Amino acid sequence: MLPSTIGGINLLPEAQKRAIYSRVIPQELLDRFQLPAADSQRLQSLLHFRFDPGTTDVEMRLYHEPRFPDPVLYGHLTDTMNGQVHVLLYILNDPDSPRFDVDRMPDGTPTRFGTLKRNLEAEIAAMQAGLAPGQVRRGLRLLAPAIAAFERFIASLEHEMYFVEPLYYHNAVIFERYGFAYQMGRRLMERIEAGFEPGGDLLETLDASTPFRLPQAAHSIRLRSWAIHDGILGEPFTNVTMYKRIGKSAGISTCPSCTW
Numbered sequence: 001m002l003p004s005t006i007g008g009i010n011l012l013p014e015a016q017k018r019a020i021y022s023r024v025i026p027q028e029l030l031d032r033f034q035l036p037a038a039d040s041q042r043l044q045s046l047l048h049f050r051f052d053p054g055t056t057d058v059e060m061r062l063y064h065e066p067r068f069p070d071p072v073l074y075g076h077l078t079d080t081m082n083g084q085v086h087v088l089l090y091i092l093n094d095p096d097s098p099r100f101d102v103d104r105m106p107d108g109t110p111t112r113f114g115t116l117k118r119n120l121e122a123e124i125a126a127m128q129a130g131l132a133p134g135q136v137r138r139g140l141r142l143l144a145p146a147i148a149a150f151e152r153f154i155a156s157l158e159h160e161m162y163f164v165e166p167l168y169y170h171n172a173v174i175f176e177r178y179g180f181a182y183q184m185g186r187r188l189m190e191r192i193e194a195g196f197e198p199g200g201d202l203l204e205t206l207d208a209s210t211p212f213r214l215p216q217a218a219h220s221i222r223l224r225s226w227a228i229h230d231g232i233l234g235e236p237f238t239n240v241t242m243y244k245r246i247g248k249s250a251g252i253s254t255c256p257s258c259t260w
Contacts, residue, residue, distance in 0.1 A: 010055055047060065073146075084163060123226075161245045
């Protein structure tokens with residue numbers, strides 16, 4: 001029997017670890033970039049892992065070609081205290097789109113996607129180009145097949161659910177629309193929605209005092225997320241954890257009337 005935890009998988013020989021973790025790669029992503037099957041030697045040379053024995057997390061990076069600066073898929077998974085799988089970060093990058101250095105300062109210092117420091121010039125350019133907070137490139141619009149592949153991976157570990165940690169407001173809204181529920185943070189999401197309704201306290205913060213606090217953000221998920229990233233809540237967007245039951249939708253919507 002296969003291990004049911006990240007920590008257990010990390011104790012296996014490298015070839016087995018690679019084979020198991022490769023299951024999270026959607027076939028649609030391989031097709032998009034004409035990449036070979038997940039078990040081929042060529043793909044393995046483009047697939048980089050950090051999964052040391054004795055650790056309870058794994059990082060994976062899949063590149064569409066050697067020496068490209070950004071992976072087309074990045075994932076960071078860990079175990080929860082009770083042995084469930086928790087997705088800390090999952091990114092799909094379009095390598096054919098422009099790059100915006102929101103993840104590093106002009107001197108190269110990491111920003112942790114704007115959560116530690118902010119490269120404001122890069123963030124403004126990214127926002128004006130249609131990106132959401134934290135995006136260094138446009139996404140691939142493959143989240144649906146990516147979630148389907150991930151749920152098959154979770155089911156292969158004999159779990160019925162898994163957890164995610166949305167880094168930004170827009171991530172949480174997107175996860176809602178793919179059937180996720182809240183372990184914690186729903187009250188915050190409902191407070192944000194109420195704040196953007198007529199007479200709400202967040203509307204008055206959309207005063208164009210910074211490039212991120214635009215009046216039209218009240219009706220845009222993406223622009224709301226930029227305004228929240230810019231600090232209109234008076235605190236960081238944190239302590240939100242969501243979960244998904246395999247094959248089931250929670251039917252939650254805390255932002256029912258907004259467009260992207």
